[in-house]
Every structure is written in C-alpha cells, then in structure tokens.
Amino acid sequence: MKSNYKRLGDYIEPCVEKNTGNLIKDLRGISNRKYFQKAKTNTIGIDLSKYIVVRTNQFAFNRATTRNGDKISIALRKGKDCIVSPSYRMFKSRDENILNSEYLMMWFRRPEFDRYARFKSHGSAHEFFDLDEMYEVELPVPSIEKQREIVKEYNTVVNRIKLNEKLNQKLEDAAQALYKHWFVDFEFPNAEGKPYKSTGGKMVYNEELDLEIPEGWKVKSVKEFSVDMKSGATPNRGVPEYWNSHDIPWLKTGELKNGVIINSEEYISELGLKESSAKILPKNSVLIAMYGQGETKGQVGYLKIESSTNQACCAIISLNEICATFLYYHLRLNRKEIVSVAIGGAQPNLSKEIIENIKLLIPKKEVLENHPFVYIMNYRESLTRENYYLSGFKNIILSKMSKTAL
Template sequence: MQSNYKKLGDYVQPVNNRNTDLKVETLLGVSIQKILIPSIANTVGTNMKTYKIIKQNQFAYGPVTSRNGDKISIALLQEYDEAIISQAYTVFEVVDSNRLHPEYLMMWFRRPEFDRYARFKSHGSARETFDWEEMCEVELPIPSIKKQREIVKEYNTVINRIILNEQLNQKLEETAQALYKYWFEDFEFPNEEGKPYKSSGGAMVYNDELDKEIPEGWAVVFLSDKIEFKNGKSKPNQVGNIPIYGGNGILGYANKFNFENIIAIGRVGAYCGSLYYVPNKCWISDNAICGKSKNDNNLFSFYLLKSFNLNEKSEGTGQPLLTQGLLNSLILEYPNKNVIRKFEDVIQIVFDNIYQLLNETESLSTFQKLLLSKMTSVEEVKTEIV
C-alpha cells in the first residue's frame, strides 16, 4: 500500500435497513452512469417489505459485475432524503464524514481505474461478483478533510457548469423546434410585411394529395426530391479526431470521414429515427443513414425530418427499421426558398450558440476527467476553471 493510501474498509460500514413498514415508496435503481434513477421494474405482486432503504449520502452498488460490461453499478444518493432499492444491491455509508467526504469517495468510484480494479477482483463461475470483503480492500488516497472538500468543490463546479450548459442547449433546441412548428406547421411564417402569414389573411389552397390546406405557392414533393439519403458504413479501425455517428450519437472517433455537413439518422433498433445535425466532417456508421439537402439547407431539412417523427414510420416486426426507400417515399408540402432562407438565417444564430456551449462542455468534460485522474496525487490538483 502506498504511504498516503488507506483501506476503504476502515472508513465505511454496511447498512441493511428494510422497508418493513412500507413507509418509503420511492423506488430507485443504479444505472451504469453511476447515478440513482427511478426504477422501471414491474413490481406488481412484489413484497416491497424486503426492499432496502437507502438514505441521503449513503451508497448502493450491485455486487454482480458480469452483467454491465466494463462499468460497476455504484452510486451515491443525493437527490432524495430516502428511497428504496432492490435487495440485490449492497448499501453502505461513510462512518465519519469528517474523515472521508462521501462525494470525494464517489469521485473515486467514477474513475475508470476503479471499474477495472473491481472487474479484476470479481470472482465466480456462473456470475462474477465484487463482494463486500473486496470492496473493503479498495485502497485510495485520503488527504485531510479540508483538502477533500476543496477537491469536491472544484469537481462540483465543473459538473454544475456542464449541467447548466445542457439545460441551456435544451432550451435553445426547444426554441428552434417551436419556431419550425410556428412557421411550417401553423403556417405563421412572416409575410412580406413581416406579419404572421395565415392569421394575417395569407392565401391558403386545399391539396387533395395531402388532404389539407397549404399556403398558396407551396409545392407538394417527395422527400427524395429535396434530401438525398445514403447508408453508413462499418466504422474504421484506426482512431483519430473525426466523430463516428451511429443511431445513439457519437460512438467514437476515426482518422477519416465519409460525409460532411449532413444529418445523421438512426436506422435500426431503439434509436431508430434519432436525428443529429453534423455541420463538420464525420463518419456515419452502418447503423445510421446520412441525409443531405439537395438545396444546401441542412438546418431546415433537419427540423423537417424531426417533424415526421420517423420512429413512428419505421418498419420491421422484430425491431424498428428505417430504409432509404421509406424515407424517399414520404410526401410533404414544401415552402418557397425565400421562407426557408429566412428560417435558416434565424436558426443559424441558435445553432451557433448551441455549438459554442457544446464546445465549452467538451472542454469542461476533459477537465472533469483530469480532476478524477489527479486524485492519485491530490496535492497536484489545481483550480483552473475559466
């Protein structure tokens, strides 16, 4: 053991309080993202008296490590005063928070090195477990409580900034979607006088094919007339700095690209119909489809595709599936180019703000990882948040 390292077993103790009186109703589970989240388990007919009570600043972890890949399911309860979790979890707490800060300990558990250690120390034939005895053998640096609080404060400052950025981006995205709906579904785009078209008496004509009224002068087209679709390909083996997109977003990074300034569309499974606007070079993997505007208006096309709720239009019996043929066959009303140009001018400002926040979040995430890696030499951790 290194001189500044201590055994965790000297600082924690197990907790085994059961919900025998059924007073606690909030049921949580531990995710592989290492947070406690509301459980979606079917508990009909389940004896909830056997479930364990977990209180604020207590930990829960799943001893069975062979079912979650490389991640250990472990989390610290902070959002609730108390909750209940499955009896399959082990609950424990810090004995004296003036010696070991619970959030400092949770930082240690978030390190990928801890996951690797726990997987290595897991044992069993049918299923591998990281039991309580092994948890107590975990060694970590435990500086003064003052130093621990400083490190936790730094870490939380970074995390709170990341959360704020994500919330701001969510609001910006909602604003963009609301504007698209107002202009192109409610037909309240600005007329030549800058007033809302439909409510200001703009001419509407009935279209038999769509079975609804649309603004005069708008075309009725197939989606293939305006957007070109291509399937992605298997991701390259060599790592680089170009993002690889699949149905659930960025899967990794490659040293080459197959598309640029496009829309990535989830093609199959749980992420079928998911959409990502990618303004730069990227690699689209084989579980996604690339969409690119034929009229150089990818931002408008992105929200146009969102309006279709593509997951609901998917095919397949076993799992949802989108194909180029299905996308190409969709019919829609299409605005004139002047309205689209005005929309893109407005939305470009929104997206510039979104990507500025995304870039800041990426830098903050890098600093977050640095703080976790520096825990092995805690005296080197510095406050460098800009």
Template structure:
C-alpha cells in the same frame, strides 16, 4: 505513491435498515451511470417492508457485476433525505465525514479504473459478485479533509457548468422546435406585414398532404438533397482524437450522438444530417463539421444550405415507424421517397437564418460540455497521484 494508500474498510461500514414500518415510499434504483433514479420495477404485490432504507449521504451498490457490462452500479444518495432500494443492493456509509467525504469517495467510484478493479475482483461461476469484503479491501489515497474539499469543489464546478449548459441547450432546442412547428405545421410564419400567415387570413390550397399555403408545393426529399449510406470502418482509426486522427466518425448510436472514433479523412461535408438506419431508427443529428459515417447510418446532404434547418427538423419530426416503409431498417430509397411540404425560398431563407443561430449555439454549448467532461476525467485520473 502506493504507500500513501489506505484501506477503505477502515472508513466505511455496512448499513442494513429495513423499511419494516413502511414509512418510506420513495423507491430508487442504481443506474450504470452511477446515479440513483426512480425505479421502474413493477412493485404490485411486493412486500416493501423488506426493502432497505437509504439516507442522504449513504451509498448503495449492486454486488452482482456480471449483468452490468463494464461499469459497476454504485451511487451516492444526494437528492433525497431518504429513500428505499431493493434488498439486492448493499448499502453503506462513511463512519466519519471528517476523515473521508462521501463526495470524494464517489469521485473515486466514478473512475474507470475502479470499474476494472471491481470486475477483476468479482468472483463466482454462475454470476460474478463484487462482495462486501472486496469493497472493504479497496485501497485509495485519502488526503486531508481540506484537500478533499478542494478536489470535490473543483469537480462540482465542472459538473455545475455542464448542468447549466444542458438546461440552456434544452431551452434552445424547445425554442427551435416551436419555431418549426409554428411556421411549417401551423403555417403561422410571418407574412409580408409580419403577422401570422394563417390566422391573418392567408390563402390556403388543397394538397395530398392537406391544406398548405398558396405558392407552396409537395415534393420529395430527393428533389432537394443527396442521400448516402455510411460505409465500412476506415482503416485509419483511433478511439480518441489526435494530430493524425481528428475527423469524427459517427455510427447509429445515440450516446455522444453516435461518436464512434476518429480518422484522418472526411467523406462528408459540414452542414449534413445523419439518420440512424438501424436500432434507434430515425435518430437525427445535424453535423457542423466534416466527418465520416459507418454502416447503419444514412447521410442527408442538402443541395442548398437554405434547406438545411428545415430538412433537419422535417426528418427529426418524421415518424418513420408509421410510414409503412420501414421493416427494421431504414434505406436510402425510404428517405428519397419522403414527401414533404416545400415552402417558397423566401420563407426558407428567413427560417434558415433564425434557426441556424439557435442550432449553432446548441452546438457551441455541447462542445463546451465535451471540454468540461474531459477536464473532469483528467481530475478523476489525477486522484490516484495525490
């Protein structure tokens, strides 16, 4: 199979065009997610004429690899006709797009095997550098242009499905958030006649948290839920799901909603809420399946499922840093002591029914995206066997 591999240097050339006329103002940087994003660098007083011009279909990568962790910062410009990047980046283009598609090459760069190769081939004592010569020495399978187009089209179809799902997820989340605010912040939940309560003259009473609808009360989280702290990493563990380990383990991270790995036994039930206790303090997730949780993660288990969605959005919108109780770490007593406005169960039941449908659809779309991402990863791995 290696006999069919070809040297990349025969298909690419370096590009070094400077912004001497200051005609290009769109400044981008390469993220470790391998996309070009607007730069957040402070450019006040910077001579932008020394920056490099990058045109659509060209690549930019950061040759210094020691500062990026496991991934190499490399990206293909697709969303703009031209932009500028820091002179620290190496820019290059494909000599003939009828021999090698830029999108096909970018797929190769997306592979974790490329990242490992580039780190292995990086040199230097003070800082490790994956230089241009090493980039040119990469060997990869380059099939016919027709085959490349088919592979790229299949990969893009998966990415487009993910993007469409992400757009729908965002709209569903915005809708669910708007309903929560309308019902429990603005108190415009539907009254017995189906009209907005407060603006239709619904009676309000004073409370320690301000005016609230008559019949509602102020309570603490401990009255409607059980709070537990995550424990040690389970002895039975796998980084990937398999027949023996299929129960998800969650940590306090935000990437993949804190997914840490998998085990064989769940400690917490479905329809629970997790809250990050360290790092991204207060980051909340609703869990739709049994799971395990490790240190720095708190688990909120509603005593009654009718409180689930309300509790989730209550905690999701709670500003823990301003509560006066958080000193770099969130604890079980911190959560238990939170005071909230409790609606009557009739309103909460209606809210639970309406909102749970939205949140379930969000969870379904996220599961689809996980499946599409796995399919895309399989497609990337198969490139080595073309």
C-alpha cells in the same frame, strides 16, 4: 499500499435498514453510469418491507458484476430517501469531517476503480464484488479541507455541464415549437411581421397533402429537396489497419441522438476508407438512422464535422445550412410518421428509398431564408463543444486524485 493511500474499510460502515411498514415507496436501481434510476420492477401488490432503505449521503452498489460490462453500479444518494433491492449493499462514511462522501464518490467514478472492482470480483457462473472487497479498496485521504477543495472544483465543472445541457434542451424545445408554429400552423411572420394564417394570409388547397397550405408553397420529396443522399459502410473489422488510426470519424446509428454531432466513438483509417464503401460526409449533413437498437430507428443527427458512418445511417446533403436545419427539424418532428412506414419483418427498417420519398412542404424562398434554425443549431454546437472540453477537464480532475497530497 502507497504511503498516502488508506484502506477504505477504516473509514466507512455498513448500513442495513429494512423498509419496515412499507413507509417508502420509491424503488430505485443503479445505473452503471453511477446514478439512481427508477426501477423497472412492477411494485403493485408487492411487499416493499423486504427492500432496503438508502438515506441521504449513503452509498448503494450492486454487488453482481457479471452483466455490467466494465462498470460497477454504485451511487451516492442525494435528495429524498429511497429503497433498493435487498441484494444491494449499502454503506456510509463514518465521519464526514474525515472522509467526505462526495470526494469518495469521485473516486468511484474513476475508470481505475471500475477496473479494480472487476478484477477483484469473484465467482463461477456469476461474479460478485461485495462489501468485504469494498473494504479493501485503497485511496488517498487528504485533509478534509483538501477534499472539499477537490469536490468544489469538480462540482463547478459538473454544474456547468448540466447548465449547458439544460440550455441545449431549451433551444431544441424552442426550435421544435417554432417549426410547428411556422410550418405546421402557418403562423410565420408575414410582410408586416404578423402571423400569416390568423391575419388572413391566402391559403390554397393541396390535393397531395389533402390540406390547405399557404399560397406559393410547394411539395417536394427529400430527394428533390436535397443535393445528394448517401449511406455508409463498415470497413472489415478483421483488418486492424482499417481501425488503428484516428484519421476519420466513423459514426454508428446509436450516436444519432437527435442532436449536434461534433465527435465519434470510433475512427477509421484512410486505408479503411479507401478499401471500403464508406464515404466522407460534409459538415452540415443531416443523418437519419434506418435501423438500430431500441428506439434508434428514425433518430437524426446534425453533423458539425466531416465524418463517415456505418451502413445503417442515411446522410442527406443540402444546398446550404438554411435547408439543412429546416430538414433536420422536419425529420425530428415527424419521426413517428416516418418510422410507421418502415418495412421488414419482426423489426421493420427504414430504407434509403423510403427516406428519399418523404414529402416536405417547402415554403416560399423569403420564408425559408428567414427561419432562425441556423442560429439555434450554431448555438447548440457551441454548447456541445464546451461540454466536450469540460468533460475532458472533469476526467483530468478525477485522474489527478491518485496524486493528491496529504
């Protein structure tokens, strides 16, 4: 044991409190991202008295580690009391003035703890990391003043990240509402700055769409509206030289989460790009997932970097940012309709041809050029980039804990 490290079992105690009388109804599970989440179990008609109560400042963790990848599902309860599966294990700090719970939770967020817990897991068909193993965890326990200082620094970063995420979501919500107001309800500002349709703006019937649209507006396909459309490719995974450098970002459909894209989980080499059908896509390309896991299909992403993608992504390259951001929000708001025309078997997929033929209602040039989506997307980019760097700083704080002075 390092000189400044202590055995965790000397600082914590187990908590076992059954939900007597079914008083607590909020059943929770724990994500391997280390937070409590709503349990998927249907509790109707279930006797909840067999579940275990988790109160504020108590820890709960799933001792089963077999199906959890490289993460341990553990979380510190904040807010209202809840109940968890009786297979979970609970404990708390014996004295908050000696070992701060939030400081301890920071230790559990370190990848080093996950690796340790997986290494110490035992069993044949199923592996477990139980309370006995938790007691043997070693960590630095500096003065309570130092612990609180570290927690404060960490929370400052975390709270800023959360604030940026809320701002980003508000911008997204506002942009979607504005798109509907302008391009669905046709209440864009007229020459006098008044809402077009409700103040008598001229409407004409369009047979193709079977609805009235503003005079001068046109219907085009995505292919007609775009400059180019491309799909990606996956270099051979069996050739290490294609994947052993950080030359070119390479995106998977799971990374298209209806937002701004500034980085990727994987990269390919220049050689991998050259010897495959992968392509470099320009900044401001709009990506749409043709297929993928779960709800991935039809999700979009807005590139703020040059990147390549896998073959399940369709990239749409527009004339400029005005057209690209307009297209992005059209695809965002019409995802359900777009996905509904997918073809295939048990899991019908989109295709490049289907996406090419998506119909767009294109406004007059002066209306299109006055929408604010470029400014919104650029602001979202700045928030996303700030959070990227803040997340790196958060990880630095966690990594420095192992060098904490007493």
